[in-house]
Every structure is written in C-alpha cells, then in structure tokens.
Amino acid sequence: MRVHIATDHAAFDLKQYLVKELTALGYEVVDHGADHYDAQDDYPTFVIPAAEAVVRDPGSLGIVLGGSGNGEQIAANKVRGVRAALAYNTVMARLAREHNDANVLSLGGRMQSLEDALAMAKVFLETPFSEDPRHVRRLKELEDYENATRA
Ligand SMILES: O=C(CO)[C@H](O)[C@H](O)COP(=O)(O)O
Numbered sequence: 001m002r003v004h005i006a007t008d009h010a011a012f013d014l015k016q017y018l019v020k021e022l023t024a025l026g027y028e029v030v031d032h033g034a035d036h037y038d039a040q041d042d043y044p045t046f047v048i049p050a051a052e053a054v055v056r057d058p059g060s061l062g063i064v065l066g067g068s069g070n071g072e073q074i075a076a077n078k079v080r081g082v083r084a085a086l087a088y089n090t091v092m093a094r095l096a097r098e099h100n101d102a103n104v105l106s107l108g109g110r111m112q113s114l115e116d117a118l119a120m121a122k123v124f125l126e127t128p129f130s131e132d133p134r135h136v137r138r139l140k141e142l143e144d145y146e147n148a149t150r151a
Pocket residue numbers: 008010011039043065066067068069070071072
C-alpha cells in the first residue's frame with residue numbers, strides 16, 4: 001500500500017522515523033516534506049499536497065503530522081474527498097478506519113512518543129472500513145452535503 005506522508009517542522013523527527021519504520025514494514029511511503037527542519041515553515045504547504053495525492057491515488061492512505069495534529073487535520077479536510085481524523089491513541093486510530101473510513105490520519109508529534117505514534121499509524125493502515133450500513137449511510141450524508149455545497 002502507498003502511504004502519503006507530510007509534516008511541518010513540529011513533527012519533523014517523527015516523520016523521518018515513520019518513513020523509516022513504515023518502509024521497513026513494506027509500505028511504499030511517498031514523502032511530501034518537509035525535507036528539512038525549518039522552524040518557520042507552515043503545515044498547509046506540505047499537508048495539502050499530501051492530502052491531494054491521497055485523493056488522486058485510490059487505495060492509498062495519508063498520514064499528516066504537526067505539533068498537535070489539529071491544524072494538519074483541518075488542512076487535509078479542506079481537500080475534497082479527504083476524510084482526515086485526529087488520533088491520540090490506537091482506539092481512535094482504529095475507529096477512524098472502522099467507523100469513518102478515514103483516508104488520512106493526523107498525529108501530533110508533540111503529544112506522544114515516537115513508538116506510540118508508530119503504533120497508531122500501524123493500526124490505522126492495517127484496519128479496514130467496517131462497511132457497516134449505518135456508517136456507509138452517515139458517510140453518504142457527508143458526501144451529499146459536500147456535493148450540494150461545493151463547486
Ligand atoms: O500543530 C500544529 C498546527 O496544529 C503546528 O505544528 C504548530 O502550531 C506549530 O507550532 P510552532 O510554530 O509554535 O512550532
């Protein structure tokens with residue numbers, strides 16, 4: 001599976017760690033930056049291209065990173081077709097896939113250890129959408145809203 005990953009400066013070390021670990025696990029990781037540490041960089045620069053790449057690449061998933069993950073989730077969700085979920089434990093990461101069919105995971109690099117972030121990323125990538133009709137119905141309601149209100 002291809003994984004599109006991006007970060008700002010706040011989770012630069014986490015991004016480098018996840019690229020290495022996920023690649024070792026057999027994922028094809030596409031790194032959308034940042035490619036070096038710059039304390040003045042801005043997360044939309046990197047997160048939006050990664051989110052767009054997920055939508056262009058069916059079957060892929062995305063991971064976006066920042067200090068908290070909040071702004072990165074917001075930025076990713078600006079991209080039509082993206083369902084980005086913020087997680088702070090493995091249950092949240094699992095539910096993002098099972099209930100929400102999230103295609104982008106947002107993590108805060110300042111919020112947990114590298115190892116705990118990897119555990120969340122692995123659960124997210126390994127968990128399928130449940131396809132339960134109630135979740136399908138709710139996602140359809142969101143898609144209908146998006147189609148009705150966006151050009
Ligand atoms: O998490 C983030 C956005 O939600 C950013 O990574 C965070 O705001 C960056 O903070 P600073 O510029 O103070 O390093």
